[in-house]
Amino acid sequence: GCTTDPSVAPSEEAAEPTEEAIDWFDQALFDKQDAERDVVPEGPDGQPWLQYINAEFVDTAQYASEGAKKACFANASISNPWRQTGWITMNEQLKVLQEAGAISEMETRDAQDSDDTQIADIDYFINEGDCDVFIISPNSTAAMTPAVQRACDTGKPVIVFDRGVQTDCPVTFIHPIGGFAWGIDTAEFLIDRLDEGDKVVALRILPGVDVLEQRWAAAEKLFDEAGIDAVDYFTGADPAEIKKIISDELAKGDVAGVWMDAGDGAVAAIEAFEDAGVDYPVMTGEDEMSFLRKWKETGLDGLAPVYSNFQWRTPLLAAQMIFAGQQVPKEWVLPQVPIEAGELDQYLALNENMPDGHYAKFGGEDLPGYPQVWEDRIIP
Amino acid sequence: MTVAATETRSAGQRLAELGRVLVSPRGAVFLLLAVLLVAIVVLNPSFAEPGQFIRFVQRVAPVAIVAIGQYFVIVGGEFDLSMGSVVTAQVVIAGNLIGQDESRSLPVLALMLAFGALVGLVNGLIVSFLRVPSFIATLGMMLALLGGVLYWTGGAATGNPADGFREIGRGGIRGIPVLEILPWSVVVLAVVLAAAIWFTKRPFGRTVIALGDNPVTARYSGTRSWWVKTATFIISSLSATIAGVLLVGYAGVHPSVGRGYEFTAITAVVLGGVVLGGGRGWVVAAAAGAFSLEALFTLLNFAGVPSTYRDAVQGAIIILAVAYSATVFRARRRGRATPTSQASGASDASAEGPDATAPARPAPIPSTPRADNETKGGS
Amino acid sequence: MTDATTAPPTGDATAETAPVLVASGLEKSFFGVPVLHGVGLELRAGEVHGLVGENGAGKSTFMKILAGVYERDAGTVELGGRPVDFHHPVEAAHAGLATVFQEFNLLPERTVAENVFLGREPRRRGVVDRRGMLRRTRELLAELGIDAIDADAPVRSLTVAEQQIVEIVKALSTGARVIQMDEPTAALADHEVELLAAIIRRLQERGVAILYVSHRLKEIFDLCDTITVLKDGALVSTSPAADLDTDELVRRMVGRSIETYYPDPEPGTELGEPRLELRGAGNAYVEGVDLEVRSGEIVGVAGLQGSGRTELVEGVFGITPFTRGSMRIDGRELRIGTARQAVKAGIALVAEDRKAQGLAVNQSIADNALLVIRSVFARRTREVRRELPGVLSSLEVVSRGLDQEVQFLSGGNQQKVVLAKWLAAGPRVVLFDEPTRGIDVGAKVAVYRLMRRLAKEGVAILMISSELPEVIGMSDRIVVMHDGRASSELPARSDEATILAAATGTLRLGGAGGTDATDAGGAR
Amino acid sequence: MSAAPVASAPSARRPARRRRRLDATLIVGIALVGVIVIGAILVATVGRNFFSPGNIRDILTGMSVLGFVAIGQTFVILGASLDLSVPYVVSLSSLIAADLMRGNPANIPVAVLAALGVAALIGLANGLIVTKLHVNGFIATLGVGLIIKGYLDTNYKGTSGNVPWDFQLIGATGLGPVPVSTLIMFGVALLAALFLARTRTGHHLYAVGGNEQVARFSGIRTARPLIIAHMLCSITAAFAGLLLASRLGVGSPTVGTQGGYDLLSIAAVVLGGTLLMGGRGSIWGTIGGVAIFAVVDNVMSVMQVNPFLKDVVRGVVIVAAVAVYTSRRLDRRRPRFGVGAPAAALPAPAALPEPVEGRLPEPVEGRLPELVEGSRAASTSSATEPGSATEPGPATGVGAATDSKGGAR
């Protein structure tokens, strides 16, 4: 007969309207993240992936149990260098935990950037995965909410990281401070160095991705308040596109600063200034090696904001803690500290042989495959 | 009575002729380009400075070269959807294999060319011998190639290749009087375009067009169809390779370099009045199509049109441009062709229907298993 | 010559009924060239009316005017007593006049039933009544006594004859009172013709009037009650079949002097060594062909449509390579598997369908003329290009210039471009397939003169033509094809009746020097 | 052997013909079964059950959205056009629906109708541009797609709207292992198949795609079927959008492009045996093609294949499958001599001086025993060639014959 899947039930949280999503600026979130930037994280020293900010712990005694567990990971994709780097790190972390007997195996389904696929992936895990814990890196926030809700309804622990969902049913939601913090860090840096009326070109990858949109929402607001003339473009992270945009902007007039919502293609942006024979702009990129190297080489005035790549280690560690019955933060806010000019050499040295698409704050230095696995960029 | 009247024409007649060419489907793209360039200059006079303009040409070079390569495939009656992936693959190959070791530039360049030729060869053989429609064959190649490259590199290349290699796409001959710099890209584009023009005038180039126009006739005339077809795919992959070399210099290595180039190239070629389905079109117009597209983007940048609108404007423009050519061409064809083409049709009852003057709607996707396809698979 | 057009048909009981269709004084010219001059005829219910005449006599044109494919220039057509003027064959079909054209109008991928009802699918409760369609088609087929055609089979799986029947069924399905058939048996084998004849008789019994065009005179006499003869677009006679015999009919159809029309061999033309020799050549389409064409010789190939003439030359030319037997060019045994090899071996094929096989119509005259050179002998392009204007003017190509697109040329000039294309390659064997199809007299003569010139230069020529006068007028020897075989070989100047007899397979041994295939090519 | 054909009663040919008729769809079916078998084995090697309810459900879910789009794509491809605008129509309709529903079940009908209506208008625009402005379908729909994309990017900055629970049920419930969405998709497929088989427009669409001249000669107004095909294509894309909205709970401006539905749907259609040049194909073939994709994807996911390699496999599968379909011989004409040739439906060809021919007043002189001998030798010799000229390939027959005669190009 006609059966409604037992695991399917209306989720209260999902019912709240998401129309405000059209305007990405959210004052409360902005203020929260602004404050979190200045909080000294708690947790083990030297292990930022285990640190947390303003944590509110939840009890996980109900999940405590012996033995190696099976983790099921519904990944959004590995379609950009940041996710690739994190994915490598996560697999190295997995090896450690397998060694330790905490995790027996991790089954992964990769949604290849598709919401629909990821929903199906989660449902597959629920039905067939034989999972002890669900780890989910949502492809998009609102769309993944019902599926995550269904995963929660199985009674197994659910860990969400990177992007969030609109339900608080997961045991823990792991993420760095967030897009607003990124936007504040970068905008403040540029505003500090620029004058009112100066032009900033904002290079953005895609519309409609919340972690990226929030970065721009914060930055745009601050630029606005500071009287900085900021124009934004979507580039698809294509360096050729970026170069054309900067060239056209330079043809129109001076560009004093460049702002990026992700470091991909930063080099092309800088080169556009070189090619045009004008001075380097003040610039914010990301902790991607290509940018750090170019930054060093050109000596420009820059900042590398960080969307902490080491967060890819945390979910599996959180799973281990949950099965050990240890408390974990309900919302696990990881530190997110930009790399400033002073630290540049240090990070360059640390990651000397890493490929350009590697992220300096990947946090895997103590993992077994280091550095070979990242240098060779072996994608499992 | 055979030879055209070649008395010298007056300047007025020439001008009138030029005007006619410009509004004809063949010349429309040049008109479009001129309008766009003028509009850009109005918005930003500095664009007209030689130094600025040559930078524009430099930037268009890769797209134009890809369009030139795609031209050969399209005019031969097929499609190449794998060009974008070839560009990406080549960019990544250059980044990974050359690295910072400048001495590897030449060997790797040779390898890239060989790889490009191989991709084209595979495309061509699949289309010719397995008779997979080129749309599908090159779509498969597009997926497989991009996936393969990403798999090989773990998604991101090691880094940009040595500056010496990148000089081709980035640098130029400095100290040129008016221009101050003559980018190598422009030189390469000029060479490629000249080679393409030369090629289209060569027996081989004419054969490609004839094959696109009527594969049966080409076969009945002794054309080695499979090879001609395969050669066009090789040309397009090689042109994508050259574009890759320029792009790795101009932009650097990134897996998104080259993304969407196949559609851009096809759009440019169609804007240039080349007929999908083959047999008609001029390679210079195809290159002009690429220039028009880029000029359009530049214009939108200068006009401060939000980048989200660009796609919409591009979409509207290509529809209008193609509709214009199609309509004008039909009108012209109907007006001029009726008497003679009818007289010749002794055996085509089906073409003599009441409204038979109207040619079939623009060719559907050309695909290999046409009734006229070689059944024996060439020599 | 003008037997009374009023003579009542001697058909069955239907004799004195009023005519269903009356056409009178039909005139038509194409671009100033008159094709029909005041042709008219009457069709009665239950009558089979034969329309005969040489190629180009205007038979198809006449039918197409009736069917509304062409507009008439003058004249009237009455259907069932009411004047009609159709603008589309569908319109005519709805009014009860259906046409089976010389070319098929079927969709190969669709089923028989779907083709039969294409454009007028029956509906029940708003949806296409497939079952009804199938049933109706089956009924129609059954009425015609056909049980071998599955109404639900895709047309592509049918033989040409079966497809022909589908066309007829399609015509019948409109409930037509008049059906015109343009050479329906052209592509059929004899037993299939017999089947069609049975169908036609059945239609006749049902009171359908049939206008029937065929070149097979035996068939005409078997089937028709009345026979109308056309010649050069004019009506020669309409008379009861019973009043005619084959000789008389042929006399009325022919009877034009061909000597003036076909140029004599150029002085100094010599028959040399065999250039093209086939021994038992065969493939899926032709079988056991023995043939020899000498240097300087023009061999004509006659045969009905579908007799495999085109397939023969396509075999020689490597389009559908021979799989059996042997082929020699200039005494050298060759296996030619592709057109390219054929061209390299010095063979040229002036193909039957100019637009589909001979020209790239969107390209210029020069591009077309250079096509072979460019794709096979690329190195000679420059040289040939230089000579091109001379070649084209020697062929009297009329154009606005070398860069004019071929599609804007007249048919005759298009054909000359095809000739120029092959001349450039300097062939030693030229295969002409219907070289003068659809071109005007002037262009025809130019083609004939070219053949003579080539012959003089020592080229071996094989010429397929459906126009018997042409075959007779040009050939040094005549090979007649029948059902895929070179059934007979006739000497030059054989008369039309003999050739026709050989072509229809009714030639008696011993007649007019005809022999059967095994004895053909006595030169061996 | 050469004597047999004479005896062959018409009925003897029936089975062969049936087989030929089923061809395209049958081959897709066989390919699908092959893929399933291989898939099941592979899945078993990693200790999973391919046929478990959850896995079936995963496959069927994977089929639904692409299935909708591919059904529509089948229409346009049958009409010898293309639709590259589908991903944007999918996104747009998901947004329209979710925005209008605003979480209120009462709004569902309006929202659904609005989404379908807008899609129909887009399809109408596509169809008109193709048929009236004579712009190639490739360019026309690429352009329209870009225009919609511009609209989406400008007006939506991320997911939007809210789909009420009642509507989400469509995407979330199932009948046993079969999701409701898949059932709806099959329902739409059934309607689509009925449309093609049972409406005049459907029949005419095949005709227009197969041979526009023949269609016109049969009195069909050729623009109409193609315009309707484009509209239906956009409408089924809107169905896909609605389903996605129901699964996501929100509308999304990128959900269409995420799925790559433009090229994948075309590939699925061709994989399903439909000719890219139009005129032949079936909805069920397309569903088969979609199923092949879904199974391949599912197996790769279960095997945890590297996502990059997945694309490689997809590319190879597409080319290989289509190559298998087209590799069957495309004969232009039926053979007269050699294998299979004499087996005509009509009483045997005149290969023998038999009573059948006895009715002919004058037996044909040319056909002497040695020729019969020859043809026997011929047929045996070419019989050794396996799978040779016997069967007319996919695109053979009259089309080819009339084409070469009529020079239609």
Ligand SMILES: Nc1ncnc2c1ncn2[C@@H]1O[C@H](COP(=O)(O)OP(=O)(O)OP(=O)(O)O)[C@@H](O)[C@H]1O
């Ligand atoms: N569309 C046309 N344009 C110009 N001339 C034509 C056209 N159709 C036919 N003709 C010419 O009209 C004349 C009569 O042609 P028609 O096809 O009626 O002859 P036919 O008696 O049917 O010949 P056949 O026996 O070869 O079929 C021929 O000279 C032919 O070349």
Ligand SMILES: Nc1ncnc2c1ncn2[C@@H]1O[C@H](COP(=O)(O)OP(=O)(O)OP(=O)(O)O)[C@@H](O)[C@H]1O
């Ligand atoms: N064995 C056969 N069975 C059915 N149809 C056949 C057969 N052989 C040939 N045909 C068909 O008959 C038509 C004419 O054949 P072909 O071209 O060989 O004849 P032809 O003598 O050159 O006649 P024409 O050139 O006047 O049309 C072709 O379309 C072909 O498909």
Ligand SMILES: [Mg+2]
């Ligand atoms: Mg005729």
Ligand SMILES: [Mg+2]
């Ligand atoms: Mg012929």
